[in-house]
Amino acid sequence: MSDLDSGCRADCPPRSLVLLENRGTAAVLLAADSTVLWTSAQYRQLVGCDSPLGRPWAATLPEDMAPHAQRLVAGLLNHQDLDEILVSARPRPRWFGVTSAAARGADGPPSGVLLEVAELTGTDDPATPSSAPVIRDQLTGLYNRRAFLDLAGLDVPKLSPFHAVAFVDVRRFRSINELWGHFAGDECLIAVGRWLRSIVSPGDLVARLSGDEFLILCTAGSELAGELRQSAERTLDIAGRPIRVALQAGLARRQPGGSLLDTAEQAERALGAAKREPWRTVVEWLPRHSAAASEVATLEDAVRQAVSAGEVAVHFQPLVNLARQEVHGFESLIRLGGAAGELPVERIIAASHQLGLTPHLAEVVFDQALAGGRSLRNRFPGAVIGINISRQFLGTGLAIDTVVRCATRAGLPLSQVVVELTEMRRGAELGLRMVIDDFGRGETSLALLRTLPLSAIKLDRSLLPVDDDPRAWNFLEGAASLLRNLTDDLVVEGVETAFQSRRLREIGIELQQGYLFGHPKPSDYWLAHPVPVPLPR
Numbered sequence: 001m002s003d004l005d006s007g008c009r010a011d012c013p014p015r016s017l018v019l020l021e022n023r024g025t026a027a028v029l030l031a032a033d034s035t036v037l038w039t040s041a042q043y044r045q046l047v048g049c050d051s052p053l054g055r056p057w058a059a060t061l062p063e064d065m066a067p068h069a070q071r072l073v074a075g076l077l078n079h080q081d082l083d084e085i086l087v088s089a090r091p092r093p094r095w096f097g098v099t100s101a102a103a104r105g106a107d108g109p110p111s112g113v114l115l116e117v118a119e120l121t122g123t124d125d126p127a128t129p130s131s132a133p134v135i136r137d138q139l140t141g142l143y144n145r146r147a148f149l150d151l152a153g154l155d156v157p158k159l160s161p162f163h164a165v166a167f168v169d170v171r172r173f174r175s176i177n178e179l180w181g182h183f184a185g186d187e188c189l190i191a192v193g194r195w196l197r198s199i200v201s202p203g204d205l206v207a208r209l210s211g212d213e214f215l216i217l218c219t220a221g222s223e224l225a226g227e228l229r230q231s232a233e234r235t236l237d238i239a240g241r242p243i244r245v246a247l248q249a250g251l252a253r254r255q256p257g258g259s260l261l262d263t264a265e266q267a268e269r270a271l272g273a274a275k276r277e278p279w280r281t282v283v284e285w286l287p288r289h290s291a292a293a294s295e296v297a298t299l300e301d302a303v304r305q306a307v308s309a310g311e312v313a314v315h316f317q318p319l320v321n322l323a324r325q326e327v328h329g330f331e332s333l334i335r336l337g338g339a340a341g342e343l344p345v346e347r348i349i350a351a352s353h354q355l356g357l358t359p360h361l362a363e364v365v366f367d368q369a370l371a372g373g374r375s376l377r378n379r380f381p382g383a384v385i386g387i388n389i390s391r392q393f394l395g396t397g398l399a400i401d402t403v404v405r406c407a408t409r410a411g412l413p414l415s416q417v418v419v420e421l422t423e424m425r426r427g428a429e430l431g432l433r434m435v436i437d438d439f440g441r442g443e444t445s446l447a448l449l450r451t452l453p454l455s456a457i458k459l460d461r462s463l464l465p466v467d468d469d470p471r472a473w474n475f476l477e478g479a480a481s482l483l484r485n486l487t488d489d490l491v492v493e494g495v496e497t498a499f500q501s502r503r504l505r506e507i508g509i510e511l512q513q514g515y516l517f518g519h520p521k522p523s524d525y526w527l528a529h530p531v532p533v534p535l536p537r
Contacts, residue, residue, distance in 0.1 A: 020116075030057050030113045034073040043117060046096075057115075062088035064154050065096070072098075085120065085134065087150040090159060093143075093205060095120040095135050095150070124197055124206070126190055139186060140193035143207035148215060151205075152260040161203060164218040164253045165263045166225070167271040168196065171246040171278075173212040174395075176238070184239040191236040192245065199227040215264065218251075225251050225282050232281040248274050252285035266290065296351075302340035303351040307361055311337030314368040315520035316376065318531050319386070319491065322501070323510040325534045329384035329418065330376055331513065332369035333520045334361075345388070353392040362393055362402055370410035370417065372523035377416065379527055386418040418455065454487040456511070461494025468499075477507040484508075 017038055020027045026042040036052045039060075044050060049060045057073060058066040065088040072084060082100040087093070097118045120134065126141035135147035151162075170176075170192055177185040189212065196206050196214060203219035218224050233246040250270030254263045266285040273292065274283040283289075306312065316330040334345055343351075352361045366387060373385030389399045399419075407417055463479065465472035480490055495501050495514030504512060517532055 017114075026117045026119075028052070028057065028060075028115045028117065030073075030115065032112065034058070036060060037112060046117060046119060061086065061096075062090065062094065064088050064090055064156070064159075065094075082115075085150075087154060089151050089154045090161065092161075092203075093121065093147070093151060095147070124193075126193065137208040140190050140208050142193050142197075142214070143205060145207070145209045148207050148209070148217075148260075148264075151217070152264075155260045157254065157257055157259065160254075160260065161219050162205070162217040162254070162260060163220045164222065164224075164251060165260065165267040166216040166218060166228075166249050166251045167264070167267040168214040168216065168228075168247055168249040169271065170212040171248050176243065176245075180239060180241065180243070184241070184243075187238045188236065188243070188245060191238060192247070195234060195236070195247075199231070200224055215267075217260070225249075225284070228282050247281070248278075249282045250274055250285065251282055296354075299340075299343065299347060300351045300355055302338060302343070303336065303348055304355055304357070306336040306338045306340040307352070307357055307364075309338065311340075312361065312364050312368070313337070313522065314365055314372055316369075316372060316523055316526060317513060317520040318518050318526065319384075319511060319513040320517050320531065320533050321511055322505055322533070327380045327383055327531050327533065328511055329386060330373065330380075330526070331386035331388070331520075332365070332373070333388070334365050335520075349390040349392070353390065358390065358393045359396065359398055359402070362389070362399070363406065366402055366406035367409065370406050370412045373416070374410050374412045376523055376526060377412075382416075384416050384418050385412065389419055456489035456491055457483050457487050458491040458493055458513075459483075461492075461514075464492055464494050464500060465503075466497075466500075468503075473503060473507070480507055480509055 017027070017029065017040070021040045021042075024042055025040060026046045027040045028036055028043050029038040031037050034057050036055055036057055039052050044052065047060050047062075049055075052060045058069040061069050065086045068084075068086055072082070082098065084098045086096045086098055088095075097120045098115055100113050100115045122128075122136050122141075124141050126139065128141065135143060135150065137144045170188065173185065173188065176188050189208070192212075192214070193206070193208065196216065200206060200216060201219060201222040201224065204222050204224065205217040207215045207217075209215050216224060228247060228249050232248070233244060235242050236245050238245075248271065250267045250273065252263045252266035252270055254260075266289070269289040269292075270283045270285040273289050274280050277283070313335045314332050315335050316332055318327050319329045319331060320326070321328040334348060335341070336343065336348060340348065349358075352358045369387060370385060373383075376385070377383050387403060389403075393399050403417060403419060404414065407414055459476075459479070463476055465476065483490055489511060490509050491511040491513060492504055492509050493513045495504065495512045495516045497516060500514075501512055501516060504510075518526075521529075
């Protein structure tokens with residue numbers, strides 16, 4: 001007779017169970033019908049059950065852990081070994097690791113199952129070695145995505161302690177990695193984890209999902225939103241350097257009957273809205289945020305389909321030199337077919353960046369633009385070809401190499417290719433002509449312009465008056481006078497009327513672009529049709 005068959009009463013445990021008891025193991029022995037035959041003192045302390053003998057094993061566990069335990073019991077006696085994780089959300093999140101082995105008699109069928117149970121919940125302190133690598137982020141010590149999904153799987157809206165979800169990320173986190181290195185980035189994430197734990201309310205749960213994205217499950221009395229609004233920026237000691245770090249968050253309050261997953265999705269959409277409004281620290285979810293997200297998804301799907309189907313074309317808009325009465329160059333502009341055909345360029349660029357299509361799309365567009373530019377130069381000798389490069393693509397460090405590669409394939413001299421702002425120094429060294437586009441809109445800095453190797457500055461259409469407003473024209477003339485100290489070539493885009501063109505010439509701006517001289521058209525159009533230069537007086 002085996003040790004486990006010799007007796008299982010709590011007051012007279014067999015020898016092997018005494019060894020488990022002495023080792024400090026939380027263990028429980030189950031009969032074939034899953035009732036408890038014996039437990040160690042550590043098990044009773046772990047589950048908070050003083051008198052478990054004769055009770056079903058699931059009844060000794062936290063209430064919301066019991067259904068999973070009952071499903072395990074059905075197959076326990078048919079398995080040699082078992083290694084499972086049980087999770088409970090109430091009254092607080094807990095994870096138990098359960099391992100088992102059948103307790104067999106000498107000649108007969110299994111006479112019971114011995115379970116060893118370990119607390120896996122661990123601590124939030126990254127300095128403390130985690131006993132729960134499955135549910136803990138190893139860098140910050142916070143809960144991870146698996147832990148959140150475990151809790152979401154147990155979610156019962158009426159019983160859940162969590163009434164809201166917040167998505168939080170670190171503003172400009174990538175710049176910390178780029179400026180100080182990835183070890184500093186890791187230190188930043190650890191520090192942000194401590195920061196979030198310091199401002200959440202008791203009972204709130206903080207998790208790191210991935211990268212610089214954190215998720216917080218908020219209890220009914222949580223003050224997180226107020227705390228973030230009051231102090232969303234701190235100077236943190238990161239790798240021995242004081243670095244200013246700012247947080248931004250989307251918050252969603254659980255709707256009646258709403259699940260944790262639905263609420264988390266709403267919080268993520270609210271964070272997306274916050275990123276589009278960088279002056280806001282916390283954005284609370286509203287139904288319009290879901291509508292906007294659905295619109296973005298539709299847009300992205302249209303862009304993906306157009307790119308996959310090869311429905312990518314480049315049109316060219318002329319840039320004229322009125323002093324010389326000639327075409328100075330062409331700006332290349334992307335056009336997509338299918339459902340994306342009417343999308344503005346800015347939205348195509350944003351969608352391609354979100355989809356990770358930007359490098360591929362840029363290569364396709366640059367190839368077409370520079371090949372078309374070469375054919376246009378056969379009719380318009382000396383014309384430069386403008387390439388618009390998005391800020392997102394510039395940030396990858398691939399932009400200039402892509403332009404050079406495509407220009408080489410097209411056989412177009414780099415001196416006849418115009419690109420925009422970022423990576424300007426390297427592009428100028430290679431012979432590319434560097435132009436500031438859309439000056440007067442966004443974050444163009446005069447101090448930055450003073451140091452850059454510029455070939456031209458293109459003033460944004462928003463600076464061009466639409467009528468004979470003296471103040472507006474005086475402002476434009478003053479801006480032009482200042483910018484001529486930086487470059488000889490000033491371009492104004494958005495010229496739509498002969499009146500605007502004449503006034504621009506009066507203040508000395510001869511390089512002009514806009515619908516007055518032609519809408520964007522394929523290269524074949526400009527090879528077959530005259531460009532309206534000179535203009536009628």
